Amino acid sequence: MAHLKLININKIYDNNVQAVFDFNLEIFDKEFIVFVGPSGCGKSTTLRMIAGLEDITSGELYVDGELMNDILPKDRDMSMVFQSYALYPHMTVYKNMAFGLKLRKIPVNVLDENGNQVYVVNKELIKTYKNEIKDLKKDLKRASEEEKEEIENKISALEEKIVKVEEARDCPKIKWVHYPKEEIDRRVNNAAEILGLTDYLDRKPKALSGGQRQRVALGRSIVRDAKVFLMDEPLSNLDAKLRVQMRSEIIKLHANLGTTTIYVTHDQIEAMTMATRIVVMKDGYIQQVGTPKYIYDNPANLFVAGFIGTPPMNFIRGTITENGYFISKDGSCNLKIPSDKFNIVSSKDYLSKEIILGIRPEDIYDDEENIKKLASSSLDIKVDVAELLGASTYVHFNIGEDKVVAAVKARTDLLLGSELRLAFDLSKCHVFDIETEKCITVE
Template identity: 40%
Template sequence: MAPVSIQNVQKHYGAVKVIHGISVDITDGDFVVLVGPSGCGKSTLLRMIAGLEELSDGEIHIGSREVSHLPARDRDIAMVFQNYALYPHMTVAENMGFALKLKKASPAEIKEKVHRAATILGLDALLERYPRQLSGGQRQRVAMGRAIVRDPKVFLFDEPLSNLDAKLRVQMRGEIKAMHQRIGTTTIYVTHDQVEAMTMADKIVVLHDGYIEQVGAPLELYDRPANIFVAGFIGSPSMNFIDGRIEEGIFRTKNGLTLPLPKDVAASAHGRDLVYGIRPEHIRAAAGNIEGTVTLVEGTGSEIYAKLNCNGDEIACLFRERLNIQFGSTVGISVDTDHIHLFDKETGKRI
């Protein structure tokens, strides 16, 4: 295990910059998720940590060593890719032990480490099978086992669950988190799925257009997003954003809808162009001042997701009660003022 320090790392291809001076410190043993939309630079950053991409500027330290310009084989890391990259002519045991064989480890050492990794991942009964005889989830576990046997200082995961179906993704993300809790090796995990990030990470790094938008624990990002981008990206379904301004202690939208405010709104916010943020799960069905016409209803059994047209402003709601909501009907709602977020319209920053 080892901490990882990324210091002012930049990457550009000619005149095109894709990573703009990123700095982040990863504590020894942490599970850190790099999350963001496609093209934000998360996989490029991971590949620079792995030594698969050259840095244009900055430094990367793993443990006490600077590894910025070391080849991948000398960084003491293990990487799990989106595609499993298994050798089809080798058994599970041979695939898992191949890196050790290249290092000329003894057969006894290889067998012992492969058996230990197989036990951790529940692969004991599959060691003599070939990749073609495995399911997608089993193949991904073999790829993880191949990384475990190397006893690296850092695990790197590059969107490892993207090729799996929805049910298997849920199962595998639990297995990856459980593996980390058992082994404790520093782990850096890349995904575009914010649900994966929220459920797996000790710390989340939110990237956008090659910049870090916010770093923090999952609930910190959920409860106190730094700006509109983070607020919209973290949380599913996405936060509602409604334009307006505070007038006489009331938030009034451009369409004339009035929305409640927390008691501690700063005086400096009055009269400014703002964006009112409220998550769908913090809205309740209730008789009150806010009414809307239902424009969409989606039931999942345990929840009802609905969109309401409230005087021209669209508000998404997530109801956990069993309600009889029909398309075109009128529904009253109330907003939990303890979970309201206000953002500056011009800068996008939370106030």
């Protein structure tokens, strides 16, 4: 498993377009991190930099304390699942899952005839020292007289180190070999059992459903037994029903394996249902990092509030008066603000200033009990559209120029123009600065 640190990561392409700005994140062992945001927000670019498929323009990436910036993708011990299944059509499920393992080589210690470790000169260390000497000799040519002596001393010290390394012969000799067939069999069969593919190992991709093909792609990652799983919108090609099924399978897979996982999606439902923590991104910047519950309850700004949640949060422009009421911009809405929210707004000097009130559709009620309990924050509205979804109904209406949705219990009596009284639970509301768009009332 792995612990990752991304410090001030930036990505600037050759055409001077910057895709990622000052990305800072610590990912802990066994976490399931989801990068979520609209298209073009930099989430896939960040994932590709972690994988080594994109160069990091500036900043540092560490995995278990080791700097990864210049490490080749094949040496990072990460496996990646893409949006495309990328299965070989002429190979069986078994061969598709085993293909990467058959190509990979692993280091094995070389032993002598008595079974003892063979030691050799550490050529890599000598190469490092020689490169340092080469750079110092370049510096020597343009150095001042005062600097030359110091540089010559450094060169002499490195040459002495090379002699000592050559004499020591303390580097264990290794050779690179392919995985044994027994180990490949074990890993493929284990992955197939986890993913429910045991009965399909002899089939080719054309004989599989979309969900089964995606499981094969996941299996290819599992057999690698990598430190980190990277998933770039792996469910985008599946229909809605299969996406729900595969979401639950990936959640169970992570619970069983405990591998540190970074998952990219534009679908906030996937983020909410799968993540240990969510990283919300927009225009290359991190907007907020937190657990799904925390981000849902405490959005940092207007973008996060509107992006996370289905239907999205309602936004109503208006002011909060000194006597504790929210009045909409057009004056048609007059709702009592709870004292704790009022005190925060008052302490931050937002009274009588134009703000944006945010409230989620599920925090607006049409039942008599809540209307009575929340009498001071209830409102008569005219129905614009009513969408029956079976267990609930989405009631669309307007407050001035602002469109609002209430998610109420299922009802079939609502028509265009129907009058309805609704209660707003403003203990769950959020207040946003109209200019900075930051949440004033976030904890």
